[in-house]
Amino acid sequence: MSVKEPYARDRVSFGVIASAAVVVLIVVVGLFVYFGRDDATSGGDGAPATVGAAGEGFGTPEVDILGRRVDIPNNPAGQPLPQDPTRQRKPTDPDWLTAAPEGTTAPQGWQRVYGASVPFSTSDGPTHIEDGLAVGYSHTPQGAVLAAAQITYRLNARPADRDLYVRQVRVSAQQIAAYDKALSQDKLPEQQPEKVTRYFVASDAFKVENYADDLAIIQLAARGPVVDGKQLWAALRLVMVWDAGDWRLKPATSNNTQTEYIESMNGWTKW
Helix, strand or coil: CEECCCCCHHHEECCHHHHHHHHHHHHHHHHHHHHCCCCCCCCCCCCCCCCCCCCCCECCCEECCCCCEEECECCCCCCCCCCCHHHCCCCCCCCCCCCCCCCCCCCCCEEEECCEEEECCCCCCCCEEECCEEECCCCCHHHHHHHHHHHHHHHHHCCCCHHHHHHHECCCHHHHHHHHHHHHCCCCCCCCCHHHHCCCCCCCEEEEEEEECCEEEEEEEEEEEEECCEEEEEEEEEEEEEECCEEEEECCCCCCCCEEEECCCCCCEEC
């Protein structure tokens, strides 16, 4: 069951769990809708994982506001994990659309990157860090899901990261012009403060609504508010396109049906 109408604030018991979902969704919709009114990242399935020049390894792990482990890479852009492409699902597998990528439940599977928790797998990417961007996702539903979470959360944490926006979001020249105008007017922060990014925590589950070789429709479910004693999850719909050998995010053209609140995780895949 879903709850699509806005919930009444006087009926909601807010806490850090509610804030975690709400803050993320507001920022995502606000940014992508604003720049998405008009309609060559490198990839490669099974490429060896490498790290950028900023360092390798991990510091002391921490816990997020929900009490879950999140690892702290020495490279602030994140550290890809060793890849085993033989673990990728195939179209003939019965769980082709429903399997979770390998490695996200193990240590280092969720890393704090620029303040946001993002997933790293050992099967479907990202395979490497290139100019501060996580790239190299498998051409699978699992690769699309990983890319959706990575790109969305990174852009939330660093709205003024132009390289990320231009290279990992499917944008037109007109959209880039609008984005550059906002940058010139200082409308986008270079880095969100910790009081904001602390709520950019890992989503609980995902769903692949539709998948084709060139397009995937993904939903991410983040733990949301408790309404009338019922736990809700805020579900965000994202569209990914396969372009130049990797997955890129297609911006929303409106805020209609972008998010909804659901009362059950039935039919969803937990990370």
